[in-house]
Structure formats: structure tokens, C-alpha cells
Amino acid sequence: MAVVLIVGATAFSSIDTAQASLKQDVEPALSQAWKEASQYAESRHEAWNEIWTAFDVPADVAEAIVFPEMLRYSIWQDQLETSAVKGTYVSMGSQGFDFSIGRFQMKPSFVERLERRWMMSAFPSQYDAYFDTDNTRMARRVRLSRIEDEIWQCVYVAMFIKLTYLDYQGLSALPIKEQVRLVATAYNRGAVSSVSGGGDIEKLRQWASQRFYHFSLLPTKDVQRYVYADLANQRFEQAKKQLKNDE
Numbered sequence: 001m002a003v004v005l006i007v008g009a010t011a012f013s014s015i016d017t018a019q020a021s022l023k024q025d026v027e028p029a030l031s032q033a034w035k036e037a038s039q040y041a042e043s044r045h046e047a048w049n050e051i052w053t054a055f056d057v058p059a060d061v062a063e064a065i066v067f068p069e070m071l072r073y074s075i076w077q078d079q080l081e082t083s084a085v086k087g088t089y090v091s092m093g094s095q096g097f098d099f100s101i102g103r104f105q106m107k108p109s110f111v112e113r114l115e116r117r118w119m120m121s122a123f124p125s126q127y128d129a130y131f132d133t134d135n136t137r138m139a140r141r142v143r144l145s146r147i148e149d150e151i152w153q154c155v156y157v158a159m160f161i162k163l164t165y166l167d168y169q170g171l172s173a174l175p176i177k178e179q180v181r182l183v184a185t186a187y188n189r190g191a192v193s194s195v196s197g198g199g200d201i202e203k204l205r206q207w208a209s210q211r212f213y214h215f216s217l218l219p220t221k222d223v224q225r226y227v228y229a230d231l232a233n234q235r236f237e238q239a240k241k242q243l244k245n246d247e
Contacts, residue, residue: 030071030215030224037070038238040103048154055127055158061176062157064236065184068228069105072215078102082148090141104153108140111147111156113192118159121166129155160187168199177233181208184232188213 041048041063049059081099085108089098094109101107115131124130132139146152164186165171171179182201185191185208191199208229216223 051154067235068231181229188228
């Protein structure tokens with residue numbers, strides 16, 4: 001894959017990690033996760049923004065969309081799940097273990113759908129980004145190596161955002177906070193539409209208000225659950241406020 005990167009994307013300055021911006025009641029563990037995820041994102045802004053800007057995707061929107069996944073990310077859990085996926089995906093495909101991998105928590109089945117939808121669009125020639133979507137061991141091996149790479153996950157996030165705006169008519173005309181909420185919801189749901197213009201934006205709105213997101217490895221009925229879109233928007237507002245203060 002060849003992608004011409006646009007260097008010089010504006011990175012956010014130091015992010016205020018105070019937890020006062022969290023509107024939902026959160027346990028101390030989530031507050032700490034928020035702080036750690038913010039610090040990690042700040043350390044990776046330059047590399048991430050370079051990719052997202054190359055795909056004409058607003059970096060602040062892209063980061064906000066994946067930020068709730070970063071909160072849930074656990075090095076121990078990721079290593080366990082990555083090992084499980086490695087053991088079955090190349091030989092069996094996504095019918096085997098289909099766990100989420102990496103900081104942005106991507107499942108192989110999600111990336112498969114994303115690559116197929118991308119190749120149905122006009123974007124491959126526009127961004128010189130092509131994928132082998134055949135269901136072969138070699139294609140799955142290459143795909144898995146990409147999913148494990150953080151920069152490639154940034155590429156996939158950019159692809160997802162481009163396709164979401166393409167497939168959900170009227171999305172770009174909405175206020176930016178509503179755009180963040182809906183695209184974040186689509187990402188959390190793994191919603192990759194198969195037909196241009198075929199996305200149901202009203203369905204996204206319904207999903208965007210539901211408290212399904214949690215941070216428990218073995219969730220029970222009593223586990224604290226969150227609205228994914230709210231967490232994404234809180235991160236977006238936090239970063240935007242800090243950027244304005246630093247100007």
C-alpha cells in the first residue's frame with residue numbers, strides 16, 4: 001500500500017487530564033484510565049495526525065471516536081486476545097476467535113468488512129490504497145499483521161470515517177458534536193454499510209443513546225455501563241477546550 005503522507009498536522013498541546021469533564025458517574029478505575037489514555041494519546045498525536053491528515057480526516061474527530069476503546073484497552077487483555085486470534089485467524093478466518101486487538105480494539109471481521117467496502121468505493125484510487133480482499137491464508141496473514149500495528153489501525157480508522165460519511169447521507173451537514181456522536185456510535189457498533197448511501201442515520205441516532213459500553217472483562221447485570229457516544233464527545237470537547245486555551 002502506498003499512501004502519500006501530509007506532514008505537519010497540528011498536534012494538540014498538553015491535554016488537561018482533570019476528570020471534571022466526565023458527565024457520567026464513574027468509578028475511580030475509569031478516571032485513572034481516562035488520565036492514562038489522554039497521556040498516551042498526547043504522546044502519539046504527531047504520528048496519528050500525520051496519517052489522519054493524509055486521508056483528509058480531522059484528527060480531533062478521529063481520536064475522539066476511538067478514545068473510549070483506548071479506555072478499555074488493557075495490555076494484559078490485548079496480549080491474551082491477540083494470541084488467541086493469531087492461533088486461529090490465519091487458518092480459520094474470523095469464524096475462529098474474533099477478539100478485538102490493539103489500542104483501537106479492532107476485530108478481524110470488522111477489518112474484513114471495512115476493506116471490502118473500501119474497495120467498492122472510489123477511495124482506493126484517490127488515496128492509492130488497495131487491499132486483497134480474497135479469503136486466503138496469505139490475505140488473512142497480511143491483514144492480521146496490519147491490525148497488530150498501531151499506525152495501520154490509524155489507517156483503518158481513517159478509512160472507516162471516510163466510508164461512514166459516504167454511506168450515511170446528511171451526516172456532514174449536522175453540527176460537529178452530533179457528527180462525533182454518530183460516527184463514534186457507528187465505530188463501536190462496527191457498522192460498515194455495504195451500499196453507498198445505504199446507511200440508516202436514524203438507526204445510528206437510536207444506538208447513540210444506549211448504555212451498552214462497559215469496562216468489565218466478565219460483565220454482570222450490575223456492571224456500570226456507559227453511552228459510547230457520550231464518552232467520545234466528552235473527549236472531543238476536552239481536547240477542543242484545551243487547544244483553545246493554548247492558542
